[in-house]
Amino acid sequence: MRSYYGLLAILSLAALAACSRTTPIPHLRKQGTATQLIVDGKPFLAMAGELGNNSATSLEYMKQVWPHLVDSKLNTVLAGVSWAQVEPQEGKFDFSVLDGVIQGARAHNLRLVLLWFASWKNGLSGYPPDWVKKDFDRFPRAQMVDGTLPTMGEAPRTLIEGSRTIELLSPLSDANRDADARAFAALMRHVREVDGSRHTVVMIQVENEVGMQGDTRDRSPLANQAFAGPVPKELMDYLAQHKDALIPELHQVWEAAGFKTSGTWEEVFGKGRPTDEIFMAWHFAHYINRVVEAGKAEYPIPMYVNCPQEGFGKRPKGGQSGGPMPDAMDVWRAGGPRIDLIGTDIYDPDFATMCARYTQSGNPLFIAETRGIPPNSLGNRVLYAFGRHDAIAFSPMGIERPTIPDIELTSAYDVIAQLAPLIVEHQGNGTMSAVIVGSDAPPQKVRVGNYTLTVAFRKPPRILGSPEQQGPFPNSAAIFIAAGPDEYYAAGNGVSVTFTPNTPGPPLAGLATVEEGVFVNGRWVPGRKLSGDDDGQGENLVLPRLYVLPSPLGWTGNLGGPASKGILHFTLYRYR
Numbered sequence: 250m251r252s253y254y255g256l257l258a259i260l261s262l263a264a265l266a267a268c269s270r271t272t273p274i275p276h277l278r279k280q281g282t283a284t285q286l287i288v289d290g291k292p293f294l295a296m297a298g299e300l301g302n303n304s305a306t307s308l309e310y311m312k313q314v315w316p317h318l319v320d321s322k323l324n325t326v327l328a329g330v331s332w333a334q335v336e337p338q339e340g341k342f343d344f345s346v347l348d349g350v351i352q353g354a355r356a357h358n359l360r361l362v363l364l365w366f367a368s369w370k371n372g373l374s375g376y377p378p379d380w381v382k383k384d385f386d387r388f389p390r391a392q393m394v395d396g397t398l399p400t401m402g403e404a405p406r407t408l409i410e411g412s413r414t415i416e417l418l419s420p421l422s423d424a425n426r427d428a429d430a431r432a433f434a435a436l437m438r439h440v441r442e443v444d445g446s447r448h449t450v451v452m453i454q455v456e457n458e459v460g461m462q463g464d465t466r467d468r469s470p471l472a473n474q475a476f477a478g479p480v481p482k483e484l485m486d487y488l489a490q491h492k493d494a495l496i497p498e499l500h501q502v503w504e505a506a507g508f509k510t511s512g513t514w515e516e517v518f519g520k521g522r523p524t525d526e527i528f529m530a531w532h533f534a535h536y537i538n539r540v541v542e543a544g545k546a547e548y549p550i551p552m553y554v555n556c557p558q559e560g561f562g563k564r565p566k567g568g569q570s571g572g573p574m575p576d577a578m579d580v581w582r583a584g585g586p587r588i589d590l591i592g593t594d595i596y597d598p599d600f601a602t603m604c605a606r607y608t609q610s611g612n613p614l615f616i617a618e619t620r621g622i623p624p625n626s627l628g629n630r631v632l633y634a635f636g637r638h639d640a641i642a643f644s645p646m647g648i649e650r651p652t653i654p655d656i657e658l659t660s661a662y663d664v665i666a667q668l669a670p671l672i673v674e675h676q677g678n679g680t681m682s683a684v685i686v687g688s689d690a691p692p693q694k695v696r697v698g699n700y701t702l703t704v705a706f707r708k709p710p711r712i713l714g715s716p717e718q719q720g721p722f723p724n725s726a727a728i729f730i731a732a733g734p735d736e737y738y739a740a741g742n743g744v745s746v747t748f749t750p751n752t753p754g755p756p757l758a759g760l761a762t763v764e765e766g767v768f769v770n771g772r773w774v775p776g777r778k779l780s781g782d783d784d785g786q787g788e789n790l791v792l793p794r795l796y797v798l799p800s801p802l803g804w805t806g807n808l809g810g811p812a813s814k815g816i817l818h819f820t821l822y823r824y825r
């Protein structure tokens with residue numbers, strides 16, 4: 250009998266290996282208005298978490314981290330791999346730690362997004378190898394204004410009064426670019442060799458939060474010469490070809506300077522900060538595009554850049570210029586056509602606005618970093634990112650820092666994992682959406698399939714026997730999927746919903762059937778049938794809290810009892 254099972258195990262492993270050998274490498278695919286990440290031949294939702302910058306440099310350290318990632322219900326982890334780590338001496342590569350990280354991910358059934366910390370990270374150059382840092386003649390740095398601290402808000406700690414130099418590799422140096430590209434090509438060649446048929450590594454982030462701190466542009470001799478020269482023809486051609494679809498802020502800068510189609514940077518875009526930022530955006534994008542080209546020549550899985558900044562002139566604290574912020578998205582597209590998408594780090598409380606900013610002109614939503622910031626919990630952000638914007642990935646930063654998994658995150662990931670087959674089926678087709686609604690906000694209307702849903706905030710129900718809950722309350726959020734003309738699935742965090750038909754026929758709609766339940770291996774398993782107190786006596790659909798946890802505000806989820814199953818399946822009827 251034992252030999253039978255042994256044979257069965259061998260055959261199933263062989264089949265698995267054969268399957269992964271035959272499925273294409275991870276790639277992006279359009280579905281309607283959505284872009285999907287395809288892994289092992291199927292659309293993949295990266296319910297991720299980003300490790301601390303240097304967590305993945307020690308396999309010993311990671312031993313304590315892997316179980317925490319599994320408990321957090323991740324299916325993907327974002328892990329840094331640095332130029333200094335893989336090329337400690339020029340031309341000599343060491344991938345031993347990376348191999349251990351890949352094996353650790355496999356052992357815990359996790360996919361990987363590798364973050365290439367190389368020329369730039371957070372507006373500085375902390376991750377190049379020391380043989381690069383020490384050779385500042387061969388590998389030139391960016392320069393700033395002569396000797397004075399620029400008037401750009403809080404000067405970063407790296408700025409030294411009277412210094413012209415910042416510890417930032419100049420993006421105008423071919424030597425900097427080619428050295429980075431060679432190392433990145435070696436990395437991607439190695440990833441293909443060790444993982445090309447297993448697809449543990451599904452995407453690559455190239456560099457991190459690129460930009461220049463301390464000044465609006467690089468003022469090194471190389472940069473000054475380029476700035477005084479003509480705007481590159483590739484950029485001018487892109488702007489002319491996409492004139493009517495440009496991000497409004499860029500269109501406005503170009504228009505204010507007269508829509509010129511040639512000239513120096515200041516002739517085409519005018520004098521001042523936005524022009525300096527457009528100049529830097531072009532050169533950062535052009536440099537990284539060459540790095541991406543070198544990497545894709547070895548192993549062309551999807552590659553993206555990430556960005557913290559907001560628009561022209563709006564800068565967090567020390568300020569960075571030239572990053573792939575929304576305003577400069579067109580410049581990055583023109584300079585970096587091989588870069589597959591612009592990811593975003595959303596630390597802004599206004600999560601909905603930032604998602605809209607970064608998904609302009611079809612840029613897919615890849616949230617490389619975020620955290621729960623009142624009034625939006627991580628759980629709300631998850632439901633909204635995947636439901637409203639067809640997110641490819643959602644990844645809180647520093648995922649291993651809280652000693653216990655964030656229950657709001659794990660509850661939301663659990664629901665998204667259950668709904669995943671439905672989500673990937675409905676992405677980009679107008680039959681799925683989500684809302685975030687605050688306690689002080691009016692109800693939100695959203696069209697999903699044949700109905701317009703009016704979604705109102707519902708404050709946490711009173712804990713039995715306790716006084717009325719007092720605000721302020723965290724926002725609520727919910728995801729809705731139209732599985733049929735009058736059939737929906739929904740999951741959420743404290744909302745009540747009414748329905749208005751948006752197709753010909755009787756003008757009113759009501760709840761025909763409501764049941765809670767779970768998906769088990771893609772199959773719906775119904776639980777309680779709901780009506781009466783659980784659906785406003787039939788008046789409206791009620792989505793209770795996904796989780797039961799005393800929040801900092803002192804309330805718990807639905808009635809303080811067991812957490813709801815989180816998912817409702819319901820059908821509607823129409824009447825007049």
Ligand code: DGJ
Pocket residue numbers: 302371457458557594618646
């Ligand atoms: C954004 C960066 O991308 C991260 O690497 C990290 O430095 C955070 N800021 C701060 O923790």
